[in-house]
Amino acid sequence: MDARINLDLNDVALFVRVVQARSFSAVARERGVPGSTVSRRIARLESVLGIRLLERTTRRLRLTDAGQAYFAHAERAVDDVWQGTDRVRELRKEPRGRVRVLAPIILGASVANVIYTYLAKHPGVSIDLELDERRIDLLAEGFDIAILKGKADSGDFVARELWRSTRKLLYASPRYLEARGAPRRVEDLARHDCIATRATEGFATWTLYQGRSKRRVTVAPRFYVNEFSAAHGAAIAGVGIAMLPEVRCLEDVAEERLVRVLDEVEGESGGVYLLYRAHGSLTAAVRTCIDHFLAELPSTDPSRVAHKRRA
Structure with a gap:
């Protein structure tokens, strides 16, 4: 059986921490668990890998040759995971990164003008705006936000009305x-x-x-x-x-x-709707972009613009 199937990454992280601390008992105190739990989980990792990683005596802890090779890779991997975790947490707190937006061609100018003001407020965000009249599989194409005309078939997305239906x-x-x-x-x-x-x-x-x-x-x-x-x-x-x-x-x-x-x-009449993903947490960039669209786009309602021109 492939060891990767039964590999518990929590055990890998625990192994890395034990080597870094050079102590089972110190890590047990850090985690608030009995020392026997730490020993059992390291033993489980060795069993899955089919090789001894640590030699342990009453006075000291020593890596085997296999343990040294494994630790070099595992430490980098765990460090990458923590860096990725910190990065994701930053994305949840500060608006950063890219947001993909889909809008119909006819609304391109209105949407772009609202995007300009958003970008001025959030220098850490970049926006990829695609103008297209086709009905696109938003999830498959990787869009975060979509602005659609007509009846909103929301599916996996939340639909919020921007402009009321027009005949x-x-x-x-x-x-x-x-x-x-x-x-x-x-x-x-x-x-x-x-x-x-x-x-x-x-x-x-x-x-x-x-x-x-x-x-x-x-x-x-x-x-x-x-x-x-x-x-x-x-x-x-x-x-x-x-x-x-x-x-x-x-x-x-x-x-x-x-x-x-x-x-x-x-x-047939149909309004204009803003759609965004219904499942999973939104990054701060996507969340603030949604809020900005909901606040600013309704003021560009084509019917209001037309009436102003006539006045």
């Missing part, structure tokens, strides 16, 4: 509607040029609500892009009909760059 509505430019006409029914969308932010094999499916009625319509996008800013710009340019967050289009509707299409229809 998604259908919009097109006056130029497009003059050229192609306005759809009168949901079914008409299949015959129009559409702009989608999610598509599979050339098709996009929109979930639409008309009162209490839920409808799903499949369209073949004339233009597909995985980011709302580009979809918004394409709608204004007259490329087609797009489903966009209402708050992003308030100013465009007021200034007649966009017109709402199918007034009685709404898309």
